Amino acid sequence: MLSQLRKVLAASALSLVAATAAHAADKHKVAFVPQLIGIPYFNAMEAGGNRAAKDLGVDFVYSGPVDTNPVDQLQIVQNLIDQGVEAVSVSVLDASSIAPVVESAKAKGIKLFTSDSDAPDSGRAVYVAQATDEGLGTTIIDELVKRVGEDATIGIVSGEATASNLNAWIGFMQKEAAAKYPKLKLLAPQFAGGTAERAAQISGDLMAANPDIKAIIAVASSTCPGVAQAIETAGKIGSVIGTGYCSPNTARSYLKSGAFGFTVLWDPEQLGYLTVWAGKQLIDGKSFEAENKIAGLDKPATYDAAKGILLLGPPAVFTKDNVDKFNF
Amino acid sequence: MTAPFLVARNIAKRFGALTALADVDLEIRPGEVLALLGDNGAGKSTFIKVLAGAHPPSDGELLIEGKAVAFASPKDAAASGIATIFQELALSENLSIAENVFLGRELKRSIFGIPFLKRAEMRQRVDSLLQELDAHISDPEAPVGSLSGGQRQAVAICRALNLNARLVIMDEPTAALAVAETRKVLALTRRLAGRGCAVVLISHNISEVFEVADRIVVFRRGRKVAERLAAETNHEEVVSLITGAHPDVRALEKTN
Amino acid sequence: MSAVRQSGTGVFSMNGREWSLLVACLLAVVIFSVASPHYANPGNAVTVLRNSVELLLIGLGMTLLLAMGGIDVSIGIVMGLAAIAIGRILGADGSPFVALVAGPLVGALLGCVTAAVVVLGRVPAIVGTLGLLGVYRTAVFALLGGQWLSGLPSSLTDLLATTVLGIPVPALVIALAYLIVWLALRRTPYGLHLLAIGNSEEKARLSGIPLIKVRFMTFVISGVLTGIAATFYVATYRNVEMSIGSTSALDAIAAVILGGTSILGGRCSLLGTVLGVLLLRILQNGLLLIGVPSLWQPVVTGVLIIGVLGFEAASNRLPLTRFQRARA
Numbered sequence: 078m079l080s081q082l083r084k085v086l087a088a089s090a091l092s093l094v095a096a097t098a099a100h101a102a103d104k105h106k107v108a109f110v111p112q113l114i115g116i117p118y119f120n121a122m123e124a125g126g127n128r129a130a131k132d133l134g135v136d137f138v139y140s141g142p143v144d145t146n147p148v149d150q151l152q153i154v155q156n157l158i159d160q161g162v163e164a165v166s167v168s169v170l171d172a173s174s175i176a177p178v179v180e181s182a183k184a185k186g187i188k189l190f191t192s193d194s195d196a197p198d199s200g201r202a203v204y205v206a207q208a209t210d211e212g213l214g215t216t217i218i219d220e221l222v223k224r225v226g227e228d229a230t231i232g233i234v235s236g237e238a239t240a241s242n243l244n245a246w247i248g249f250m251q252k253e254a255a256a257k258y259p260k261l262k263l264l265a266p267q268f269a270g271g272t273a274e275r276a277a278q279i280s281g282d283l284m285a286a287n288p289d290i291k292a293i294i295a296v297a298s299s300t301c302p303g304v305a306q307a308i309e310t311a312g313k314i315g316s317v318i319g320t321g322y323c324s325p326n327t328a329r330s331y332l333k334s335g336a337f338g339f340t341v342l343w344d345p346e347q348l349g350y351l352t353v354w355a356g357k358q359l360i361d362g363k364s365f366e367a368e369n370k371i372a373g374l375d376k377p378a379t380y381d382a383a384k385g386i387l388l389l390g391p392p393a394v395f396t397k398d399n400v401d402k403f404n405f
Numbered sequence: 406m407t408a409p410f411l412v413a414r415n416i417a418k419r420f421g422a423l424t425a426l427a428d429v430d431l432e433i434r435p436g437e438v439l440a441l442l443g444d445n446g447a448g449k450s451t452f453i454k455v456l457a458g459a460h461p462p463s464d465g466e467l468l469i470e471g472k473a474v475a476f477a478s479p480k481d482a483a484a485s486g487i488a489t490i491f492q493e494l495a496l497s498e499n500l501s502i503a504e505n506v507f508l509g510r511e512l513k514r515s516i517f518g519i520p521f522l523k524r525a526e527m528r529q530r531v532d533s534l535l536q537e538l539d540a541h542i543s544d545p546e547a548p549v550g551s552l553s554g555g556q557r558q559a560v561a562i563c564r565a566l567n568l569n570a571r572l573v574i575m576d577e578p579t580a581a582l583a584v585a586e587t588r589k590v591l592a593l594t595r596r597l598a599g600r601g602c603a604v605v606l607i608s609h610n611i612s613e614v615f616e617v618a619d620r621i622v623v624f625r626r627g628r629k630v631a632e633r634l635a636a637e638t639n640h641e642e643v644v645s646l647i648t649g650a651h652p653d654v655r656a657l658e659k660t661n
Numbered sequence: 662m663s664a665v666r667q668s669g670t671g672v673f674s675m676n677g678r679e680w681s682l683l684v685a686c687l688l689a690v691v692i693f694s695v696a697s698p699h700y701a702n703p704g705n706a707v708t709v710l711r712n713s714v715e716l717l718l719i720g721l722g723m724t725l726l727l728a729m730g731g732i733d734v735s736i737g738i739v740m741g742l743a744a745i746a747i748g749r750i751l752g753a754d755g756s757p758f759v760a761l762v763a764g765p766l767v768g769a770l771l772g773c774v775t776a777a778v779v780v781l782g783r784v785p786a787i788v789g790t791l792g793l794l795g796v797y798r799t800a801v802f803a804l805l806g807g808q809w810l811s812g813l814p815s816s817l818t819d820l821l822a823t824t825v826l827g828i829p830v831p832a833l834v835i836a837l838a839y840l841i842v843w844l845a846l847r848r849t850p851y852g853l854h855l856l857a858i859g860n861s862e863e864k865a866r867l868s869g870i871p872l873i874k875v876r877f878m879t880f881v882i883s884g885v886l887t888g889i890a891a892t893f894y895v896a897t898y899r900n901v902e903m904s905i906g907s908t909s910a911l912d913a914i915a916a917v918i919l920g921g922t923s924i925l926g927g928r929c930s931l932l933g934t935v936l937g938v939l940l941l942r943i944l945q946n947g948l949l950l951i952g953v954p955s956l957w958q959p960v961v962t963g964v965l966i967i968g969v970l971g972f973e974a975a976s977n978r979l980p981l982t983r984f985q986r987a988r989a
Contacts, residue, residue, distance in 0.1 A: 117808050144802070238956050267955040271904030274894065278712050282949040285708065286699050302811045302900035310897070330812020480869045495867035497857040499927040504853050509869035511850040521848050 106162045107356030108138035109192060109349070110154050112170050113145050117326055118345050119168075121405035122193065125349025132373050133357050138162055147171035154178050154189075164188040164356035166205065172196035188359040192352040193345075195386075202359055203385050205352045207343040208392040210242065214249020216392050217320060217341045218258070221292050224318055224338050227258045229291035232283040233266040234276055234304055236297025243296045246322070250294070264290075269300050276303025277310070284311050292338075295321025301340070305331035325395050325403040332397040339396045345405055347374055348389055355387055410435050410470060410571055410603045411456070411487075417464035418451050425451040429465070429629045431622060433572060438594060438604040440614040440635075442647055443624030449607050452624070453574050456605070457489035458482030488570035490561040490578060498550030502542065503531040505549050506564045534563045538593055555586030562593055572603040579613060591617045611643055623647055630654045675932065678921035681969075682936035686943055693947035700950050711897070713942045714831045715740070716912055718890040720920075720934045721842045722883030723913040728846075729879050730859040730926025731786040733775060736887050737909030738797035741901070743767040743891035745801065747817070748810035748901040757816040764892035765885045771797075772884020776877040794910075802903065810901040821896045831893060838886060843931050845882075855879060859926030915966055916941055940965075 109126055111119035123139045130137035138157065142149035147170040155178055157165050165182065169175055169191050176199045182189035183200070192205035221231065233250070235243050247266050254261045264287065269276035280293055280303060295304040301323035308319050309331075318338040319331060331337040350373050358365065365380035365387055376390040395403065409432040418426035426448045433439055441449045454460040456467070458476030467474050469485050476482045479489070496505050507527050513520040528545065535542060540559035542552065549560055558578050565573045575594065579587040594617050598604050608614050614621060615635055623631040623646040631646045631653060645651040649658065675683070694701035719736055726733050733739075746767045750760045779789040821830050828836075846852035854875045857865040866872055890909075895901065918924055919940065920933025944965075945958050 115802075115806050117806075144799070265954055267949065269955065271902070271907055273898045273900045273902045273905070274715070275908070277898055278708075278945065279949060279955055281708050281712075282946050285705050286697065286950040286952070288699065299902055299904055302809065302898065302902060306898045306900060327809055327811050334812070479867060483869060491867065495864040497860040497864060497868070497927070499856055499860045500853065508853060508857055511853065513850060520850055521844075522850060522853070524848075
């Protein structure tokens, strides 16, 4: 029943796309298919895409599944290909199943590329990356050491143990700590699944088990509120710093209460802008430079030709001072 | 002769094209044990289900003390004083004797509008019922699931009595019982009639029937084919009535 | 059916399973106290009890449902929806007293919806609630729109952090809920009817029990208890995330079965449920404090359930005692 509902919704979203696409047939079209529509993160990417479309004089098509369902997402991508949208970017839900769709796009001369989430071996034209796993892992450790010093015990609370991106970030944190801060003690990561309840319970237990703990990193965004709440409940604001990969909207009140010192992420609005810019480049048949200065972006985007990755730049750090400038 | 408690007239029951029961006329009197005999599929069970309100009859009428009644559910039948003890015993194995006896008709007192069970009173009433029936159960608080088959029959009879049943229908009460237990249940059945209850008994055991019944009715192929006073018939005749070998039955079946 | 005897004679009378659980809880506490210097202290005890509140309330309702031969796998998301209502009220700076009413009210309403589907619609409970799980999840998504409610005002938190006659409000609510559910189950016709239905719906029907009324009521009671759980959830975590309650139903079912309630219905133990919840929470907390990664905790829970039920099944295969033969 649910998947039925999902299909209907996805289909209606598509027909809407088709209608808008038909209107302005003369301009180049760049599409972006998010993992999920209606959430602030992708809303921000959409806003950035729209801004780029205006600056660059292209049409921007934004359409995606209402639930994180890989099959629905592929269907939407296939439909966009069939409609002849010239460049289609996807925040990939299932990297293993997208290759055939890339093939069919190539056969029609359509540029298919990934953005936000990659499918490295799919033959996609380029991957527009928000930040590297390495950048995210090292930034959070460097920023933490600035605040709590090198001689500190730090807890890690992640989400699902199966999430490969989260595990990669944790791996780079551990690497950075081992390489640059030998005295820093990173505790073994704990996995809270998706609920704030469990994240809070684990954070509370971590603080009980390690009275000398100086900071807790919330790796999955779903664990951010739980970690912050546990620090507040334990009355440890000031003695334990919470941080993590948390969006400004999620972390805002915790940054202001002091439960969180800072959070690390990227700006999806800028990522959306870069995505549409990359699409336009591909349609125009222009190649990427090692460093691309783009008028609408704060920092130049670097291009790794070997890996085919166009990188937005170093991750952004949100603190209580700048958090109100963002809404995602 | 006492006036009949229940009169069935021309009762028929059809399930689609299948006629399970046709033209059954029967009178059931207080204080009397009436045995229903017949082969499997003869219509006995269908008939008692009609009496118990589980099946509405397709045709015919039921009169209780001279008044026509129509049962929409077992609850209606129970309200008219008819209690059925099914073969599989509709007892809850996980509940105690008292809880089973009163299930669906608990004694309760209202505290702040919330009904609470009067457990002590229910227990007392059940104890006295069991005593009356001369049924001995060592642990009255034990779940019914831990009782023997005969003890369960006693509980089911208690339940029927407690509902102030005027007619108790027993569907093969001794089918799964050992000899000693069977004796006890038959004695219970007689005591039930002795209290002025009308009893309808279904059984396959003809000697048992002769031991306990006052009247015997034989069903065959959905019809009532014979009715005899137990004192005026014998084992052989009843067998021939059931099998259809009896001249009366053959005559009847030819005319139909 | 090994332990047929009901723990019904008194509020505190205990059967074999309940004793085993109590011993297991105490044993776990002793082992953890020896293994970790940070385990045995009042603060940690409070943490464990605090972490048990929601699951205890949901577990009481689930006990009734299982005893009736029913189940509700959507109950965690019901808590989520009630939490959204509470969160919205608090987020709009509404009165915490209004929020206090909102939880049980939404819980009761959703209990009615579930009952309408399962009881009036004559859908098997596992199927009906599985369907509703999908519907409710989508509702959570639609209501939150990907935007968590986080950093909610602490008015409700402060209200529930008070004590009455020296007893913390959560403890008082749990005790009251336990007493009321116990009375309903063991001292009212409703309880008898519920157990009779759990034993055999057909026999219960033949006994003239108002099946629909009893089953409907039970779903509503479970909903109300879950609504109260939502109130505590929001008060504690001041956050409503998308994945809220996603593990609650299974956790509750696990605790209830562990407590000795039959999944087939007809037999239940409220005290067993309480001890089952406490054992789960003691293990979760203790294992983390002695340094077992949280990744392994579901394994411990799973092994525990299989072990307990497996032991019981094995002991049922032993030669029958006279008592058991008499019932066979």
